[in-house]
Amino acid sequence: MAFFLLAVVGLGEVKAAPSVLRTPAISYSFSHGPYRACPDGKKVAQDHKARCTVIVEKSLGRHWGNFAVPPADTFPYSPTALQTAYQLPSTTAGTGQTIAIVDAYDDPNAESDLAVYRAHYHLAPCTLSNGCFLKLNQAGQSAPLPSPNVAWAQEVSIDLDMVSAICPNCHILLIEANSDALNDLGMSENTAIAQKANVVNNSFGSQGEYTDEASYCSLYFQHQTVTITASSGDSGPGVNIPAVCPYVTAVGGTSLQQNGTETAWSGSGGGCSQYISQPYWQKSFSTGCANRAVPDVAAVGDPQTGMAAYDTYGLDGWYMMAGTSASAPIIAGVYALTGNANASYSVRFPWLLESESYDCLNDIPSPENEYSFQTGLGSPNGIRCF
Structure with missing residues (x-):
């Protein structure tokens, strides 16, 4: 991995740090700890519902509300810090690309919260009026929107903020499903495709697999000319839908530490599918699975090394958020930066490109060798693998 040493300054600016990072001015207490916006439900997928995967950090010193912004000498990461960590051409690439975000229920403050985040980091406005932002229901209409939901609104916030951080020149399409039922979310996926999205992100997952999931994947997540990303989950070992679908990254x-060290996060989901066959593009590396292995790639998601996000529907402003809910839209943004995420010949899979050029992904130390059930083949080292 390209080594970097950062100090996050004023949330939006990154400068070279001294040889020893400053000691935070306060001693952080994690007595309140991070929490999952969507608590774990059933540990099986038979209810055919999904939960969002965002983790919100409410510990002392990790949320700031509307009255201040995060301090300069601690996490969370700013857009510039993320772009630097993964060697991304975010300031010059991504024009003309549209990233769709699929989530359940309505976030009434999605556009206004996004405006605060982007203004704070000096990113160009992305609004309905300037044509950069669009919010639709699962039928592809601007009204009626589904009922609001506080938990899923937090998911919407981190998704919108992370695609903005990685691809600030991209347009953003938010598709809000009627509910957290997998079929509603799947229909929303097809709506995003019909709206000509180049990349579609899904920061949610079922609580396990079910026997007919291959049919579900074929119906909603098999779009070979559009790149789809999905969170692998935040509960450690285990496989969820739609991450397990064979045409999903x-x-x-x-x-991710501020000195550039990147390691596997223990909460990251992954493992071997029970029902999805091994895709042809996973045959170039040994995964230890006879069937589909999850995940494929990774990005920062540990709530102890999280990202700033802004939410006012249920929260009161600036919070540090994380989970694979942050990782997946980061990777969606990386795909969009390439400008060829929906190349007509096929979906671009990092597996195939990594087999040709071994330096386009950062190796993540893990108990496994070239593949890890927490981080897949690694995190982005530029955009050449995408």
């Missing part, structure tokens, strides 16, 4: 989570 499943995204795990890492822990």
Whole structure:
């Protein structure tokens, strides 16, 4: 991995740090700890519902509300810090690309919260009026929108903020499903495709697999000319839908320190599918699975090394958020930066490109060798693998 040493300054500016990072001015207490916006439900997928995967950090010193912004000498990461960590051409690439975000229920403050985040980091406005932002229901209409939901609104916030951080020149399409039922989310996926999205992100997952999931994947997540990303989950070992679908890039989570060290995050989901056959493009590496292995790649997701996000529907402003809910839209943004995420010949899979050029993904230390059930083949080292 390209080594970097950063100090996050004023949330939006990154400068070279001294040889020893400053000691935070306060001693952080994690007595309140991070929490999952969408708590774990059933541990099986038979209810055919999904939960969002965002983790919100409410510990002392990790949320700031509307009255201040995060301090300069601690996490969370700013857009510039993320772009630097993964060697991304975010300021010059991505024009003309549209990233779709699929989530359940309505976030009434999605556009206004996004405006605060982008203004704070000096990113160009992305609004309905300037044609950069669009919010639709699962039928592709601007009204009626589904009922609001506080938990899923937090998911919407981190998704919108992370695609903005990685691809600030991209347009953003938010598709809000009627509910957290997998069929509603699947229909929303098809709506995003019909709206000509180049990349579609899904920061949610079922609580396990079910026997007819291959049919579900074929119906909603098999679009060979559009790139689809999905969170691998935040509960450790295990496989979820839609990350397990064979035409989806499943995204795990890492822990990214300010000195550039990136390691596997223990909460990142992954494992061997029970029902999805091994895709042809996974045959170039050994995964230890006879069937589909999850995840494929990874990006920062550890709540202890999280990202700033802004939400006012249920929260009160600036919070540090994380989970593979952050990792997946980061990777969606990386795909969009390439400008060829929906190349007509096929979906671009990092597996195939990594087999040709071994330096386009960062190796993440893990108990496994070239493949990890937490981080897949690694995190982005530029955009050549995407």
